[in-house]
Structures are given as C-alpha cells and as structure tokens.
Amino acid sequence: MKPLKWLALFIIPLGLVIAAVPQNTTKPYKLTADQLLGEANTRTQYVTPDAVADMIVNKDPSLQLIDVRSQEEFEKFSLPGAMNIPLTDLLSDKYTDIFNQDVKMNVFYSNGTVTANEAWMLTRQLGYSNIYVLEGGLNFWFDSILNPQKPASTSPDEEFARYDFRKSAGAALGGGGPIQAQTAQSQVASSPKPALTSAPKKKKVAGGC
Amino acid sequence: MTETTEIKKTKYLNPYLGGVLLGLVLLSANFIAGRGLGASGAIKSVVVTGMTTVAPAASANSGFVKEFRQSHEGNPMKTWLVFEMLGVLVGGFLSGAIAGRLKLKVEHSPKITSRKRLILALTGGVLFGFGSQLGRGCTSGSALSGMAVLSLGGFITMMAIFGTAFALAYFFRKNWI
C-alpha cells in the first residue's frame, strides 16, 4: 500500500478521536480537596486587622489588599492601597500575574468574610501561595481599627496597648480620634505577620524565533 | 529493444516518515521545554552578542538589544535556541555523513552559474534574516511550531511566506528550472 494510504489510515482515526473527545480543561486543580479542607479548618489564611493596619501604617511594600466586592462598593469605600478585583472577574487572565508570584502578600477582603473566603478557596485551589483573608472583613475592621472600643479599666496592659495602636492606626487610616504617640505602635502584641512563602513562579517560557 | 532511462534518485527518507519523525522531535521539544523548535532566534542571539561586545555603550541604548533582553536575561548566547542550532549543525552533518552526502559544492540549476547562485543565496539570506525578525520567527519557529500549537500568528506568517514565494516564483523561475 502506498505510504500516503498508510498515513491516512493512521491519522484520520486519530483525528476523529481527538475531534470527538471534549476539550480537556486547561487549569487542573493543584491542591487536593483534603489539603484545602485542612487549611480551611486550621484557619491559616486569616490575617488580623491589627497586622494589616500595622503594615499599612508602616507602608510595608509586601502588602497587597484586594477588594473582592463590586466596583461600586469599592468606589464608595476602600482600604488604603487596595485594588479592586470583583469576585466575578477573579479568574480572568489579566489578574494571573497578581496571583502567580511570591513577592507580595495578597489579602482578600469583603464586607464580611464570605466573599473573601470564596476568592481564597478559588485561588488556593489553583495552587497560588501567599494568599490571605482579612479576618472579619470590613465590618470587623470598622469595629476594631476605625472605632476601637476603649477597654475596661481592669483589662491587661496589652489590651490598652492594642487600643492605643488601633486608635492611632485608625486615625492614620481615616477613623476618628486624636493621633497618639508613636510609641504605642511598637508595643502591640498583634498576631505575627504571616510570612511570605517563596513559591516558584510557573512562568511560561519565551519561545518563538 | 528500447532502453529505459533511469531516473537518478538520491536516497532520501520517505517524506511522510520524515514528517512524522519531525513531528515527534517537535513534540519532545514542547513536552520538555514547553516551546517549539526555531532557528532565526539563534541568529538574533549571535548578533546581539556581537553588538554588545563590539559597542557596549551604543548597544545599551539600542531598542533591539533592549527588546531581546526583556525575554532573555543573562548571557545572550546561553539560550535554548543557540544550543538547539548547534545540535542542528551536528545532526545535519551526521545525516549527511551516513548517507554519503558530504561534499563541498554550490548547488545550482545548470541554467545559472555558481557565482549567480551565491549572490542569490546571499540576497535571500539578507531578506530572510530581516523578515524573520519582523515576523518573530522563521518557517521553523513561526510556521511549523506555530501551526502545531494552533497559533494564529504562526499561521498568518506561514501563509504570508508561502503565498509570497508562490507569487514571486514566476519571476525567479530561471534560477531553478
């Protein structure tokens, strides 16, 4: 049989198979369900408002706040330095570079924590690291940072330190109250800042030519 | 008794088999390195190296060098394509050696002289070198590898190359047939 006929006999069936089979999904999940559940259960993704406020006030360049609410809500009020990625646009290609990196800490926030957690689950499943959720969302942010409750006189010193910090941070960030001395900030026993994990970037190779 | 004239045949691989093997080489490149084959990029590497060696200050301002550096950090010669092209040189030589095709010569149609052929080769090379930079690839990089990954740009470049060559073929026919 002529070579052409052999070739046709071989590649036409292959072509038919590949045409018939549904297109393979391109982004396989990188974390298993068990791993993700483990992380969700230990609440490792949460960052306290104190830690975030601290970073904002100290102008920490590794912080990247991401507001996952709609654009209108973002324009009405947003945290300083935050960018707006509505949850519906989260998986769009234009934001891949923001997630696929190991330089900044991306902290999602929304009014509560539901939407921010949804964003966290999605991006974590795709294998991105350095992704966090603002604990309590904007609601808790208002209560704790912008309008901190003065602790009762019998509370421990740490509470007062935290209160002072919050008041000054809140003032710096747009809340009410006079600006206190700088010393209060360094005494805050806030939860330790989450450490940046160095995740190797999945960079596409440059080809062509 | 009539004498039948023998058609001289150089022993080449069956083109379909050659195509399948080429496809497998291309597949391995994509699987291992995440990119297809190429050729003109290696030439670009050499030219950039030359430019930066001969005139480092001027090259630092060159848009061309800057564009190259955007996708290649470090030594411009330490790229995938340069190593691949060195391999092509070796592979071509081995194949020629095995098939007994190693011979210093200028291959040309009997209707033109060697000298004319060399001038044509030089002209063609200059045009192709320039065009490959504009087109971001040559037939190997853009057309072949581009087609295999279904790239639109690769397909367009391929159509432009072959379309133009077909269109101009009539005017250069004396050089070939």
Added chain:
Amino acid sequence: MGPLVTNGIISENLNLFLAFIIGIGFGFVLEQSGFSSSRKLAGIFYGYDTVVLKVFFTGAITCMLGLLFFSLFGWIDLSLVYVNPTYLTSAIVGGIIMGAGFIIGGYCPGTSVCGAAIGKLDGLIFVGGLFIGVLIFGLGYKLWEGLYMAKNLGSPKISSVLGLSDGIFALLLILAALAMFWVAEMAEKKFPREEY
C-alpha cells in the same frame, strides 16, 4: 507532567543540554528528508518537488495530535506551552519579506544550517546573509519599531478565532493536508524528475 522545564522537573542546564540533543534530531531528520538541498526546497513552488509540503504538514499534524492526546491523558499542561503571539502587521510584512527571501535564496534559517553542515556553500552564504539581515534590522530598529509592535492581538489560537474546538480544527487540518498530499502525488506522477 509536562512541560518538564516549566514544572521544575528538570533544571535549566539539563534543558539546554536537551535542546542540543533535540537539535541533533531536528537537523538529522531535516537532512534525511532532503531539506539540505535548496533545489528540493524550491521545488514546491514549481511543482517538481513536493517534499516541503509533505514533511511540513505531516510534522505539524503529528505534533498537534501528540500535544492534544498528551493533554487528554493529563501528561502535559497545554496552558504552559508557548503559543506564538500575533502581531498582525509585522507577521504579514515579515512573512512577505521572508517569502521573497525563500524564493530567491532557496533556504530558510534551519535548512540553510543543514545545507551548510553537509558542505553546501550556498547554504553557508545564506547563513551569512541571515546575520547581515538581522544586523540591519537591529541597527535600524527605531525605523521599524512601530511596525514591529503594531496590532498585538495577544496569543490567540486559530481554533478559537474560528470558533471551533482544538480537536475539530485538527481533524479539518488533517483532511485538508491529506487532500493536498493526494494532489501533490498526482502531480509528481505526471512529471517525474531527477532527485536533487
């Protein structure tokens, strides 16, 4: 899970070594198929030698099918494989210039190196011309930078532009290529000629 280098399975240095090995394979197959001969390469444009058509399309289709099947079996992540970007203006203009270079010089960069490797002086001169052409482009970069960067459409795939799935496009391409091969073979039977 491929691509091996992007997923960190092999190191950059091993990648470069393998590039050399892949190149050997590339050069070997090209020369074995006759791509070291400029007269064979130009043959497609005059109908006397259709090797370029056959090898080129069979190669592209083999790899295309290979990639799609690998993706199907989960052996490769296609989103990490390089897809050539589309800069509409420069793709067309560059292609036209290359087409002229092809019909005049009878080679393309990869095949000219093959030709030079087996001693073809015209191949060697073509390679020399390539350097000059690239140098001219580089030196005068500012003059054509606008053209070079115009109309960046990203990296669209032909299948998405046509609204087909990759698999269906592959099938259509296979059928088109086989039809072309069949026509080519008829033409060759009518005009037998000396093998260059």
